[in-house]
Amino acid sequence: MPRRPRANAGRTGARDGRPARPARPATSRSTGSVTLEDVARIAGVSPITVSRVVNRPELVRAATVEHVQRVIARTGYVPNLLAGGLASRRSRIVAAIVPTVTNGIFVETIQALTDRLWDAGYHVVLGLTGYTAREEALVTEILGRRPEALFIVGVNHSPVTRRRILSAQIPVVEAWDLTETPLDMVVGFSHEKVGAAVAEHLVAKGYRRIASVWADDARAARRRRGFLEVLARHGLEEVGVSITPAPSTQRVGRQSMADLLSRGVRPDAVACSSDTFAQGVLAEARARGLAVPAELAVMGFGDLEFAADTVPALSTVRIDREGIGRLAAEALLAHLEGKPPPRKVVDVGFQVVDRATT
């Protein structure tokens, strides 16, 4: 390909000596980073053509596309998505608001969501609330990025948060729970039912002296409610309970169990608000020489990977964590692409996994 000695050499339909481009302020001040306009000038086309080559190449003649792309490659041009988003009102951002990533329970969900949305051309901006009251500030900040959609764990939001989210007018998925009053779409499961199922399971197995160990978070509390209701229905009540501030760690779980025992509680089964806690309980049981499940049955929640083969005595509740992320992504994308999503509310359910007998 011949060198093009001057910018506008025989392309772009320039009919005569008309100057190639409005010639921007001579010296390139500012960031130093290559702009679309730089590329346009060097390629001898208009800025909008470069824009099209980047975003909608099918609208541009193949030869032009190729030529411009060459210039892009040579200059190392990286489109400024801030500017693009502002102009087009399409940020290509999806916000995801999640309590934490460290307890492992949400990571497959995040990964699935991120992967699926990335494939569709969206970036996920993660907001971590840390189980605290940070949600409100976080939501506001993150909505400032003008995300095109929002994924949020939980269904209990402050009035201010609800209002802010609603006024953003974007598709929303509330996940990991169910509600009668969704902001928009919901992908989750019933925590009351989980709690109830755990209690039913233990009672059906013949346990009667049931204790429990919980983290103090809203969804765990709802599981506990379901749990207690079922116990009551069977004429039982907890023989002991420990509730500690989130987040759950194995250490705290173990300590909780130790506390129960030192208080004289002698359960034949312990239900825990997480697998992490359950592991702590198992550790304490082992330390005390309690056979599991012969002398003490332990149930967790979440079915994290470690809960499987290596801890064969730990029963738990399996959630399709990856599925929640995938379904949420699909619901959001459907909305974004104008197709109304098939269902507003998806109950992904759960599954009690009994490893005490298998």
Next chain:
Amino acid sequence: MPRRPRANAGRTGARDGRPARPARPATSRSTGSVTLEDVARIAGVSPITVSRVVNRPELVRAATVEHVQRVIARTGYVPNLLAGGLASRRSRIVAAIVPTVTNGIFVETIQALTDRLWDAGYHVVLGLTGYTAREEALVTEILGRRPEALFIVGVNHSPVTRRRILSAQIPVVEAWDLTETPLDMVVGFSHEKVGAAVAEHLVAKGYRRIASVWADDARAARRRRGFLEVLARHGLEEVGVSITPAPSTQRVGRQSMADLLSRGVRPDAVACSSDTFAQGVLAEARARGLAVPAELAVMGFGDLEFAADTVPALSTVRIDREGIGRLAAEALLAHLEGKPPPRKVVDVGFQVVDRATT
């Protein structure tokens, strides 16, 4: 406070009947979302004053601040960070590029990074490469958001990626590894040394028939190199090895162990590239009735929480995962605030945790 009947009633230093504001195109078209200009008009001040109230209230008279804030609250104004970022060239975004969140090894790092940066007013945009060749595209896309800093796991980047990152001219932390040729700053540890330490440890314990189980990723390969070197120095070689594609799962780890055994390999110790693999190996050992560590020692890597109390026979290598995130955040922030960070390269080291004898 008295109602203000008209926009510019006696504030903003208007000296005469000068019209309050250039009156934007009458009807508010577009997004529907409240803009800074809307707030300004309602509050009877100029847009820049609203901007200052939001970003630098100390430059504005207290009464004005209060008044404008009231209007902001009433209208539910959420500043458009895309526009702000474009105008100010300060996106307040930090990009974090990480292989995955699902294997648990990086989550504390991400959490610490995110927490620390959030407190300093930055959002973290997470890019998940998935251990694939997606890094290049990811880096380009994410640099399009004009992050003010970059956190990236690993030190081996393609030339294109290196060039792109460098031309972004922002502070960079490469993490989770060390290198002689950093892009900018480094917070990590030596994988060769980890591998060497694992081998030394096993040899010192008297093991001689050492097998290993690895995921096929670049850093694991470097650990293996260190591992093999030390074995060789002691006149040993692996009695069996399994290398499988990332990501690591317990199932694959277990299968790898089963394969080794069925190939007739009879190790007295197995080194694994991750705790997850190690757990799979433990599960298979248990299934075969092999006492751990009496008949078979197992070493993992990472010291994930599950590796602790509940799996007392699993030795491992502890990394200060949270510390890496925190140190990286601090290094980036120091750079962003103009203070040169104390050190360009931080070796956080590691710690061999022996649970076979404790």
Next chain:
DNA sequence: CTGTTAGCGCTTTCAT
């Protein structure tokens, strides 16, 4: 298929 014009919503710079 390509270009022109006019902003997107905010902040900078320089006045006042």
Next chain:
DNA sequence: ATGAAAGCGCTAACAG
């Protein structure tokens, strides 16, 4: 302490 003007880098909408 507050404001006016001029963009940031890009794309929508319309021409041609």
